[in-house]
Amino acid sequence: MLTKERKLRIMNLLEERSFVTIKELIEDFNVSRSSIVRDLIELENQGLIQRERGGASLKSVDITLTSFNEPAVQEKENLHIAQKQRICKEAAKSIRDGDCVYIDSGTTPVYLLDYLQDKKITLVTPSTFLIRKLSANFKGDIYLLGGQFNKSYDMSYGSLTLEMIRQFYFDHAFLSTNGVDLETKEVYVFDFKVGAVKKEIMSRCKRTDLLIDASKFETRAMCTWANLDDFHTVYTDSIKEGIEPLENFVICEKE
Numbered sequence: 001m002l003t004k005e006r007k008l009r010i011m012n013l014l015e016e017r018s019f020v021t022i023k024e025l026i027e028d029f030n031v032s033r034s035s036i037v038r039d040l041i042e043l044e045n046q047g048l049i050q051r052e053r054g055g056a057s058l059k060s061v062d063i064t065l066t067s068f069n070e071p072a073v074q075e076k077e078n079l080h081i082a083q084k085q086r087i088c089k090e091a092a093k094s095i096r097d098g099d100c101v102y103i104d105s106g107t108t109p110v111y112l113l114d115y116l117q118d119k120k121i122t123l124v125t126p127s128t129f130l131i132r133k134l135s136a137n138f139k140g141d142i143y144l145l146g147g148q149f150n151k152s153y154d155m156s157y158g159s160l161t162l163e164m165i166r167q168f169y170f171d172h173a174f175l176s177t178n179g180v181d182l183e184t185k186e187v188y189v190f191d192f193k194v195g196a197v198k199k200e201i202m203s204r205c206k207r208t209d210l211l212i213d214a215s216k217f218e219t220r221a222m223c224t225w226a227n228l229d230d231f232h233t234v235y236t237d238s239i240k241e242g243i244e245p246l247e248n249f250v251i252c253e254k255e
Contacts, residue, residue: 006031007039014049014058015080021055058215083213083237086252088112091174091209091235095119099171102201103130105155106176108211116140124168126155126197143168157193162200170205177226179219180212182243185228188221195225202230210234 006029013020013028025036040056043049049056087108092115095101099119103109105127116123117135125131126145134142147161175198179188187210189195202208210231217240228234234249245251 003035003039006035007043010039010043010056011048014056019052019055019057024055080213080215080237083252084108084111084211085114086237086254087211087213087235089115090250090252091211091233092116094207094209094233095121095172097121100124100168102168102170102173102175102205103127104173104175104198104201104211105129105153108176108213109174112174112211113138124170126157126161129154153191153194155194155197157191157197161197165197165200165204168204170201171207173201173205173208175201175208175210175231177210177212177216178221180216180228181220182217182228182239185246186224187226187228187230188219189223189225190221192223195223198225202226207232212236214238214240 009029010020010025013025022033022036022040025039026033029036040049040051043056044051049058084107088111092112095116097120100122101124103112103123103125105125110127110130110133113130113133113135117137117139119140121140122143123138123140124143124145126147128144128149131142131144145156145161145164147156147164148158149156177187177198178190180186181188189198208231210226210228210233212234214237216236228246228248231248234246235252236249237252239245239249239251
């Protein structure tokens with residue numbers, strides 16, 4: 001088993017159990033203790049887990065993301081897949097033929113593509129990751145936003161990007177984010193330049209939706225760029241028991 005595949009399976013186990021021991025991982029994967037410890041160190045360095053005595057747990061909720069510790073898009077691609085698919089399946093129902101649709105960078109919005117192959121829409125994105133995932137059978141038009149491109153973020157930003165956004169008026173925008181505070185309703189992102197792109201999109205759009213899996217409710221990031229009340233709909237997969245969802249929340253539960 002490749003190291004990348006093993007780390008992905010470790011993350012899947014942590015989503016199921018919250019905590020796993022090194023002994024369990026050695027038995028599950030039939031590898032040496034040093035291999036497991038090395039995997040856990042790498043996952044911790046990526047900000048995804050927290051090593052504890054004898055094992056590991058998912059990263060604690062008090063992490064604050066910045067441009068220095070935000071994992072690259074490629075490192076997050078295989079996290080929370082089922083949740084992201086449910087969110088995007090529900091969100092895609094609001095898209096109509098003829099719409100001009102902005103799809104944000106990130107590993108949640110990309111799952112919208114599974115439900116857009118037959119839609120005759122104009123798709124605008126800053127994400128080459130998303131473009132690469134498009135089916136060859138996609139029937140719509142595609143615009144890739146230019147500007148300063150950050151490979152780790154997988155998006156364009158800066159003054160040229162903002163100027164290009166101002167050439168469009170969107171029927172629909174699907175945005176992602178790094179974290180949300182349910183008490184203050186603040187929506188966070190790890191870099192001001194990324195937040196500026198998202199805010200500009202919102203100012204040029206008829207309807208803006210937010211796509212977030214439940215792990216984002218446990219994450220803080222450096223910059224505030226929106227309030228939950230700013231969105232037409234907030235799509236998520238679950239919310240903690242005892243917390244009342246806002247009126248614009250749609251909970252995409254397992255079927």
